[in-house]
Amino acid sequence: MKALLALASITLLSACAATHPIETHLASTATDFADAQTVTVTLSNFRFTPQDIALVAGKPVILVLDDTATGGHDFTAPEFFAAATIAPQDAALVAGGQIALAGGQQVSLHLVPAAGNYKLVCTHFGHAALGMTGSIKVH
Numbered sequence: 001m002k003a004l005l006a007l008a009s010i011t012l013l014s015a016c017a018a019t020h021p022i023e024t025h026l027a028s029t030a031t032d033f034a035d036a037q038t039v040t041v042t043l044s045n046f047r048f049t050p051q052d053i054a055l056v057a058g059k060p061v062i063l064v065l066d067d068t069a070t071g072g073h074d075f076t077a078p079e080f081f082a083a084a085t086i087a088p089q090d091a092a093l094v095a096g097g098q099i100a101l102a103g104g105q106q107v108s109l110h111l112v113p114a115a116g117n118y119k120l121v122c123t124h125f126g127h128a129a130l131g132m133t134g135s136i137k138v139h
Helices: 002-015 078-083 088-093
Strands: 037-044 047-049 052-055 061-067 073-076 098-101 106-112 116-121 133-138
Touching: 037 052, 037 073, 061 098, 073 116, 078 116, 088 106, 098 106
Parallel strands: 037 061, 052 133
Antiparallel strands: 037 047, 061 106, 073 098, 116 133
């Protein structure tokens, strides 16, 4: 019974991850992504790898999200996306603080992160309860 209660609680919390409007802030067209660090995050069956992502505040990053599973996942971090600036050509990838991926899909997002500690979760039903959570630490 405790396991069922824990599963229900985590599922409800993950569903609430993006309940408030997320405004996308655009990076200046002068932002230079030529020397940006590339950080790849693999989304697989109920895991983000790496689970904890470390970035440097104000330093341009190319965030590559690679869904290696056959089913879809999402990379939901509303506070992270609300604080970051995103390259204008990539802004449409972020909707409601998340990026949705189909199985086998890979997406690259150019952004400049802001300092903070952010929660990361997949909001697909039951995925967070099965361990598809993480963190983004920007220092």
